[in-house]
Amino acid sequence: MKEISPDKLYQLFNRSKRNTENVIKAAPIGICITNPLGHFEMVNPAYCEFYGYRQEELLGQHFTHVVPEVNQAVLSALHAEFMQGNEDQELRQEWEVVLKNGERRTIIAEAARIEADDGEPRKVTFIIDITQRKQLEERLKQANERLDHLAHHDELTELLNRRAGLQRLDEEIKRCERYGTPFSIAIYDLDDFKAINDTYGHSAGDSVLQQITSLVSDVLRDTDLHIRLGGEEFLIIMPGVNAEEAYQGMERVRESVAQQTFTEHQLTMTLSSGIASYVEASGTRLLERADKAMYQAKQTGRNRIVIALSSM
Numbered sequence: 001m002k003e004i005s006p007d008k009l010y011q012l013f014n015r016s017k018r019n020t021e022n023v024i025k026a027a028p029i030g031i032c033i034t035n036p037l038g039h040f041e042m043v044n045p046a047y048c049e050f051y052g053y054r055q056e057e058l059l060g061q062h063f064t065h066v067v068p069e070v071n072q073a074v075l076s077a078l079h080a081e082f083m084q085g086n087e088d089q090e091l092r093q094e095w096e097v098v099l100k101n102g103e104r105r106t107i108i109a110e111a112a113r114i115e116a117d118d119g120e121p122r123k124v125t126f127i128i129d130i131t132q133r134k135q136l137e138e139r140l141k142q143a144n145e146r147l148d149h150l151a152h153h154d155e156l157t158e159l160l161n162r163r164a165g166l167q168r169l170d171e172e173i174k175r176c177e178r179y180g181t182p183f184s185i186a187i188y189d190l191d192d193f194k195a196i197n198d199t200y201g202h203s204a205g206d207s208v209l210q211q212i213t214s215l216v217s218d219v220l221r222d223t224d225l226h227i228r229l230g231g232e233e234f235l236i237i238m239p240g241v242n243a244e245e246a247y248q249g250m251e252r253v254r255e256s257v258a259q260q261t262f263t264e265h266q267l268t269m270t271l272s273s274g275i276a277s278y279v280e281a282s283g284t285r286l287l288e289r290a291d292k293a294m295y296q297a298k299q300t301g302r303n304r305i306v307i308a309l310s311s312m
């Protein structure tokens with residue numbers, strides 16, 4: 001085999017070094033090299049361009065110069081630990097960074113540990129800007145939360161909608177069976193509500209519904225669940241509450257509504273309600289009994305609360 005002269009070897013080494021430097025310079029992603037103390041020894045043009053600094057502004061600086069103050073200590077500690085680790089270790093993490101103009105961005109930093117000519121370790125870090133992806137993810141998350149909210153809530157009153165409410169009713173019945181706790185529901189319906197729409201228009205009717213449901217929610221206990229069954233008919237689930245306590249609670253609701261006026265027309269409103277307490281394991285049956293009791297309340301003059309007999 002032909003021997004390679006030391007001169008030739010030196011040439012080959014230099015060429016390889018130049019090639020590597022040119023590749024790093026031309027790389028479209030930001031690359032930096034930091035020394036064991038965390039100071040920049042090399043920053044490529046893409047790195048400088050991303051942060052908005054000139055090369056000479058970064059070289060010699062501690063790398064936490066581009067990190068928000070709150071993360072600086074953690075990142076310094078990580079850097080020191082990384083420098084002492086195995087040669088083949090790699091690090092991939094998501095970080096928030098600060099550009100020269102103060103703008104915050106999110107990057108993925110991928111780091112590798114190499115050994116320099118002086119025998120000391122260095123950290124090579126490759127950065128990828130994922131700010132747009134993060135913003136998109138955040139928008140998607142918010143849109144999903146909104147969709148989830150819309151799927152479970154009534155748009156006008158923001159109360160739980162019928163489907164979500166009936167699901168909660170079944171869950172609460174199961175819970176009360178398991179723990180043997182009392183449990184009541186109340187269905188209430190506004191009295192002569194049609195006249196509001198007919199006299200003042202549908203949007204005044206909408207405002208009345210919003211204001212009354214908001215008032216009722218305020219009067220209820222935090223543990224009660226307030227649901228719009230449809231139209232001007234609502235369900236209240238009262239976990240841990242017996243018929244007598246439910247009656248007292250609904251009396252408070254009835255009085256509060258009857259004492260208030262609603263919308264700019266100063267409208268007075270009343271409601272009728274039927275209460276049913278848990279006697280058997282069926283949400284449908286419980287709803288039927290509460291509905292019958294409410295019908296009685298309407299039949300016997302409105303603006304009143306009726307408790308369903310267990311035989312109802």
Ligand SMILES: Nc1nc2c(ncn2[C@@H]2O[C@H](COP(=O)(O)OP(=O)(O)OP(=O)(O)O)[C@@H](O)[C@H]2O)c(=O)[nH]1
Pocket residue numbers: 156189190191192193194195197201202203204205206209230231232298302
């Ligand atoms: N503005 C408005 N009206 C609604 C909404 N949902 C249902 N309604 C109206 O509520 C009214 C209910 O009328 P009825 O079922 O006759 O009941 P009521 O007039 O309250 O009479 P009683 O219940 O017997 O006291 C109808 O006019 C519906 O159009 C809504 O979301 N907004």
